[in-house]
Amino acid sequence: MNSEELSRYVFAKLSEAKKLSQDNIKLDDILLDHRTTYFQIEKHVNEFLEGYTENRFVIMPGLRGIGKTTILFQIYNYLIQKKGIKSDRILYISMDELSAYLGTGLLEAIDVFIEDVHNTSLVNLDQELFILVDEAHYDNKWSQSGKIVYDKSKKIFIIFTGSSALSLEMNVDAARRIKKEPVFPLNFSEYNLLKNKIHLSPDLSESLRDLIFKGDESSLAYASQQEIEMKKNLIKLGRPLEKEWENFLWGRDFPFGLNMEKEEFYERIFTMINRVIEKDVFSLHSFNIKTRNTISRIITFLALQDPGGTSDAKLGNLLEKSPKLIREILSILEKTHLVFSVKPYGTAGKMVRKPWKYYFLSPSINAAMRFKLGKYDPWDRKLLGVLAENMVASYFFRLKETSYIPSGIFYDPGKNGVDFLLQSTHEGLIPVEVGVGKKDKSQITKATRKYKSNYGILISNRTSKIRKEDKIILIPISTFSFI
Numbered sequence: 069m070n071s072e073e074l075s076r077y078v079f080a081k082l083s084e085a086k087k088l089s090q091d092n093i094k095l096d097d098i099l100l101d102h103r104t105t106y107f108q109i110e111k112h113v114n115e116f117l118e119g120y121t122e123n124r125f126v127i128m129p130g131l132r133g134i135g136k137t138t139i140l141f142q143i144y145n146y147l148i149q150k151k152g153i154k155s156d157r158i159l160y161i162s163m164d165e166l167s168a169y170l171g172t173g174l175l176e177a178i179d180v181f182i183e184d185v186h187n188t189s190l191v192n193l194d195q196e197l198f199i200l201v202d203e204a205h206y207d208n209k210w211s212q213s214g215k216i217v218y219d220k221s222k223k224i225f226i227i228f229t230g231s232s233a234l235s236l237e238m239n240v241d242a243a244r245r246i247k248k249e250p251v252f253p254l255n256f257s258e259y260n261l262l263k264n265k266i267h268l269s270p271d272l273s274e275s276l277r278d279l280i281f282k283g284d285e286s287s288l289a290y291a292s293q294q295e296i297e298m299k300k301n302l303i304k305l306g307r308p309l310e311k312e313w314e315n316f317l318w319g320r321d322f323p324f325g326l327n328m329e330k331e332e333f334y335e336r337i338f339t340m341i342n343r344v345i346e347k348d349v350f351s352l353h354s355f356n357i358k359t360r361n362t363i364s365r366i367i368t369f370l371a372l373q374d375p376g377g378t379s380d381a382k383l384g385n386l387l388e389k390s391p392k393l394i395r396e397i398l399s400i401l402e403k404t405h406l407v408f409s410v411k412p413y414g415t416a417g418k419m420v421r422k423p424w425k426y427y428f429l430s431p432s433i434n435a436a437m438r439f440k441l442g443k444y445d446p447w448d449r450k451l452l453g454v455l456a457e458n459m460v461a462s463y464f465f466r467l468k469e470t471s472y473i474p475s476g477i478f479y480d481p482g483k484n485g486v487d488f489l490l491q492s493t494h495e496g497l498i499p500v501e502v503g504v505g506k507k508d509k510s511q512i513t514k515a516t517r518k519y520k521s522n523y524g525i526l527i528s529n530r531t532s533k534i535r536k537e538d539k540i541i542l543i544p545i546s547t548f549s550f551i
Contacts, residue, residue, distance in 0.1 A: 075184045077170060078159065078177055082185070085144060085160045092141040096327055101261045104270075106139045108249050109227065110146060116225045117151060117196060123247040124225040125218045127204075129234035130251030131405055131429060132348075133340045135323040136229040139251065140200050143227065147198060156185055158198045163206040174201060175213040190220040197224050204228035205351065211242035218245050231348045232405030252466045253321040253430040256313065256549030263326050264312075266301045268294060268550065276543075276551040281473055282494045283523050285536060292534050295547045310529070313546035317455050318446060319432040330439075337436035341367065341406065348404045353396065362389055363397055370407060370426050371437035374454065377412070377423025377479075398426070405429050408465050413478035413489045413497075422481050429462055431455040453504035456545055457487060460502045460527055463551055464490065474498075486515045486524070499524040504545070506530065512540050 093100055102110075105128065112123040128136050144160060147153040159181045166177060178199060182190060186197070199217070204210040210228060217224050228234065232250070257273065260266040272294040275287035299309045320326060325333035345363050349355070355363070365387055370378070380391035380398070387394070401407045406429060412422035428434050434455060438444040445451060464477050476491030480499070488500040499515035501507065503526065512524035516539050523539045531542045 071180070074170060074172060074176060074180050077166075078180045078184065081159060081161060082156055085158065086148075086155060088160065089141040089144045089148075092138055093145055095262075095323070100138060100142075100323070101265070102142060103135065103139065103251075103254075103258050103261075105249050105251050106142050109139065109143055112247060113143065113147070113151075113198075113225060121222040124222070125214050125242075125245045126225075126227045126247045126249060127234055128227065128229040128249050128251050129232045129405075130229070131232055131253075131340070132343055133322050133324055133336065134251050134253060136251050137202055138323065140202060140227060140229055144198075144200060153196075153198065157195065158200065160200045160202070162202040163210070164203040167206045173209055173213065174204075174207050175209070175216060178213070178217060190217065190224075193221045193223040195223060199224060199226040201226065201228045203230060205230040205234055205348075211246075215242040215245060218242075231344075231351075233348060233352050233403045250469060252470075253432070253462070254323060255321075255463065255466075255551065256316055256546070259316050259320055259326075260298070260302075260312075262323060263320070264302070264305055264307070266298065268298065273551050276548065277467070277471075277473065279534070279541060279543075280525055280551075281490070281492045281498070283541070288534055288536065291547065294550075295534065295544070298550070309546050313549060314452070316549070317431055317452070317459060319435050321430050321432050325432070333432075334436040334439040337432055338440050341433065341437070344404050344406050349400050352403055353400045355397075355400075359393070359397070362387060362393070363401070366394070366397055367401070367406070368437065368441065370428070371434050372441065372443060377425050377481075379423040382423070406433070408462075410461060410477050410479050410488070412481035414481060418481065425461075425479050427458050427461040427465075429465075431458040431462070434458055449505055453502075456504045456529070457502045460500070460545075460548065461488070463548070464488065467551070480515060482518070484511060484514075486511050489515075489519065495522050497521050501526050502545070503528040503530065509537075509540050516540075 109126060112126055116124050130136050144158055147158055148155060161177055163174060166172060182188060182193060214226055214228065217226055257268050272291060275291045278284040279287040279291060302309050302312055319330055319333050324336060345360065349363060366383065369383065380394045383394045384391040402409060407426050408429065410425040411419050464474065467473055468477060474490040474492055478489040480486045480489055486499040486501045490498040490500060492498055497519040499512055499519060499521055501512050507528050507530060509526060512526050516524045523541055526540055526542050527545050527548045529545045531544045533544065534547060535542050
């Protein structure tokens with residue numbers, strides 16, 4: 069392409085970035101607070117500016133609409149406002165735009181940025197520059213470009229955002245250099261921070277993790293105290309904790325939906341699902357275009373079924389498709405993080421023979437699908453239980469992906485088995501049961517004996533406060549949501 073056109077484009081991006089930043093870090097003209105992932109990246113930025121140059125190649129994979137671009141521009145704003153970095157040292161590029169309009173790759177744009185704006189080369193660069201790359205997956209050579217930049221200069225800090233499959237597209241050489249900071253839907257703590265401006269100590273999340281994965285009873289008192297403080301803060305706003313939690317569960321865990329009416333929010337979610345199918349799924353696998361309908365039908369099936377295992381053969385019979393195709397589709401959907409699987413506990417043979425459970429990354433996705441299909445009833449307590457189980461599963465999945473605790477998430481394939489079995493390096497198997505409505509402790513008690521567990525966890529909306537009874541730790545589901 070014409071190098072003069074690319075040079076004009078890069079200068080235009082530099083001049084537009086300040087306005088883009090102002091637009092993207094606000095919701096309804098109110099500055100958005102910072103999420104956990106932001107602080108992780110801010111830490112890497114500060115270390116880079118202090119001379120530590122290892123974590124300067126960062127990727128932020130995550131579902132569409134999850135808030136990655138907001139975090140990117142919050143970092144831009146931090147660099148300008150707090151660190152005094154001049155705007156011509158920060159290049160923001162959206163790869164979908166660069167690819168569509170100019171038909172060129174990232175590395176060419178970086179070369180122009182360094183040569184035309186800073187009159188030097190990668191090797192001879194003598195001041196810190198920051199490159200913020202949105203929608204990186206639109207350039208299939210993004211990781212190779214990042215590796216080249218990383219190897220040629222220690223003066224560039226580069227962040228890539230993209231679909232959840234971004235981390236799967238890294239070449240082997242790039243993977244050794246990359247620091248991954250995945251972005252997930254809001255948890256209840258982040259929701260209350262962004263929506264209600266209620267700041268909770270991060271120690272609450274740590275205490276809950278210690279309680280669940282280590283059985284640390286010393287965490288009970290602190291977590292209970294924080295639970296009471298949250299209730300007081302919400303009452304001041306005229307929002308009882310249980311009601312606010314239900315509002316969150318029915319559809320408020322994507323940042324863009326904080327102030328939307330539910331109908332509009334669900335429509336946005338449904339559009340996001342279609343984009344994942346059309347863009348992410350087909351970029352990962354060369355399915356026949358006719359398979360598009362089968363993919364949508366599988367997602368519909370997963371949204372409408374009650375919690376329980378789904379086998380390839382069952383879905384294949386239902387949709388009149390081969391089990392092999394069903395397996396391929398489910399595998400790709402997992403790579404996008406639209407869904408994830410929980411496998412049966414047991415031998416390798418049992419894992420293969422028994423159905424797998426599939427959950428959406430967010431209960432909002434399930435609710436949006438049901439709303440679109442006319443199966444949505446906010447008064448249906450059974451559906452509330454389905455969404456609650458999905459939420460708990462997604463939080464365990466998030467913890468496994470970000471902190472590697474638990475080391476494994478399974479379900480109990482036995483008759484009337486518990487919802488989850490967590491593999492903990494500290495405590496072995498931890499049985500977990502999730503309940504909305506009446507729920508006794510018999511399943512947990514039975515599971516702790518069966519698996520010789522030191523304790524079990526009951527997460528329920530009928531539990532009024534955190535406590536331990538015999539070998540069972542009881543946690544209100546609204547409190548668990550702060551983990």
